[in-house]
């Protein structure tokens with residue numbers, strides 16, 4: 304078996320054999336209608352992710368494999384619900400000293416320079432700040448979170464689920480908010496600081512190494528409350544940080560999901576909070592649309608029903 308041939312997930316073609324190294328990101332053991340078990344996995348490399356299934360020797364493979372580890376995998380690319388899907392035939396564990404792969408090849412990288420984008424985001428925020436306490440807070444934010452913020456994912460799945468995703472999402476929101484804040488004469492300083500911190504809790508909500516996994520805090524408390532705690536912790540380090548300003552920014556953080564049923568303890572009650580919520584939703588939905596368009600192959604015009612968007616979407620002609 305030749306594992307040297309490196310085909311990236313983004314280049315998988317239907318009905319083709321695959322043979323190479325992949326990281327397993329997710330493992331689920333499920334039961335077929337006839338009572339027999341099967342496994343659904345997520346495979347990944349630096350180019351993307353793909354769903355895979357194991358129908359044979361299920362119990363053997365279930366014991367053998369772990370999430371976050373790299374394996375040699377052999378199988379076929381199928382089509383399932385208009386999406387590519389891998390039928391796995393063989394999985395072989397690899398040793399630490401296997402020189403045929405580079406662990407860096409299994410981290411989904413951003414398509415941009417994360418350091419540059421982080422600096423650009425800070426530049427935009429600082430250009431719009433006059434309040435000394437908010438300038439000091441931004442400096443603390445850089446000192447404490449620059450490294451993590453540049454690397455972290457924006458979500459575990461669905462949108463911005465890659466290295467730099469949190470940064471790209473936050474940057475996009477900040478960029479979009481500036482003209483909106485100007486148009487409606489909103490409090491730009493509160494809005495931009497709220498935007499910068501709105502998803503910071505994701506840093507403690509889930510780990511990205513060795514694989515993407517919800518932490519205990521993340522599962523039981525969630526990024527909204529965790530992010531608000533981080534914000535309070537930083538403002539406590541700044542002497543005389545105005546309490547009302549802190550409360551208004553906390554309101555932006557805790558209401559950004561818009562509704563209590565979506566995890567926000569309070570609904571937006573200021574124009575700034577409403578604006579952040581809507582732009583946050585806009586950015587995540589547009590990314591999901593774009594990703595689905597990119598990943599969907601269809602012989603018709605519309606996609607299959609996509610549970611994530613609760614609709615079928617128009618797939619533009621890609622030829």
Ligand SMILES: [Fe+2]
Nearest residue numbers: 501502526559
């Ligand atoms: Fe969020």
Ligand SMILES: [Fe+2]
Nearest residue numbers: 472501502583
């Ligand atoms: Fe967000």
